[in-house]
Amino acid sequence: MTSLLVDANYLVVKVGSSLVTNNGEGLDQKAIAAWADQIARIVKQGKHVVLVSSGAVAEGMQRLGWKKRPTLVNELQAAAAVGQMGLVQMYESCFSLHGMHTAQILLTHEDLADRKRYLNARSTLRTLLDLGVIPIINENDTVATEEIRFGDNDTLGSLVANLIDADALVILTDQPGLYSADPRKHADARFIQQGMAGDIELEKMAGGAGSAVGTGGMLTKILAAKRAARSGAHTVIASGREHDVLIRLANGELIGTHLRAGQIKTLAKKQWLADHLRLSGRVVLDDGAVKALTQDGKSLLPIGVVAIEGSFERGEVVACVDAQGHEIARGLVNYTSLEASRILGQPSSEIERILGYIDEAELIHRDNLILI
Ligand SMILES: Nc1ncnc2c1ncn2[C@@H]1O[C@H](COP(=O)(O)OP(=O)(O)O)[C@@H](O)[C@H]1O
């Protein structure tokens, strides 16, 4: 078997606090520069990479001279706000050596639960990736309250993988991968080279965090693999300290623990659309649009729509039906039903004139569409 990253074009790479901050000793410039170098090289090979980086709290504590992780939420939030500055500065300067830009994106649970914000985050991330920019994502710790925090960035990484329809989630940590038990406590633990994401046996092997700066430990990584698999993304858990780990994985080397997603991407996406979102309305397509969707794999443009039925918001799921009323596809719509009824039948170049603004040229982007 070769690495699951060989055929992956869209990657989410997550680096944990202990790695980024040298176990809480301060930002590990050498390590961060090495990942930036590797990411720059795989982007040049044609892959797209989103980086989810932890370390804000640990770096903030270091900058504020705090020896013990605070327990008060407002102190944790203050530390995160201070540390995040250091994190983004470091990433920006390391990537700029490769002539690349970075973008800071801070997300909360609500951003991903709300359909409208979800679509906005998704289209911003895709735009950044198309521009060759490396998005650097962290949780927006300063505003996230205890009850709704992701807490660990493994969960956030998997949600970002779902969000951008990534092919793979790579979790870099301070261990070579998953062992049959926490290797810090069990010297005889067996290394697990591969498995299926979602296998309950893996959850039994995984324990909590290994260091004072990490949160979640291996269990959140295994659960993240299960979640990433729901949109068809494979997961690799590997050591961020392994030399050229991302390059070697991209070239096929089997490093770390490889957890394969059981479902193929299109089926996973279908399942995800079916599970998470209720149908809010219908758009009736002309014959040209039916062909564009079903035969040419195109997005749905307003010009191919002849009628709008029902009332829906941006980000809700609508059915696409042909002139006979047969459903041929469903997807996340970029405009409300009111807006859609104003722009239907019109070329996308007219959207701005009619509505006074333009969110997207497509009514439903093909990435947000599944054929029935
Ligand atoms: N079965 C296991 N295999 C490997 N590591 C495990 C296992 N169970 C628990 N761990 C612990 O998980 C730690 C990694 O998670 P964590 O400390 O949260 O780091 P990160 O900041 O990278 O997310 C390891 O250092 C290890 O001690």
Ligand SMILES: N[C@@H](CCC(=O)OP(=O)(O)O)C(=O)O
């Ligand atoms: N948002 C937090 C991340 C929390 C965290 O510690 O995550 P991780 O070390 O990846 O398990 C931070 O930047 O400090």
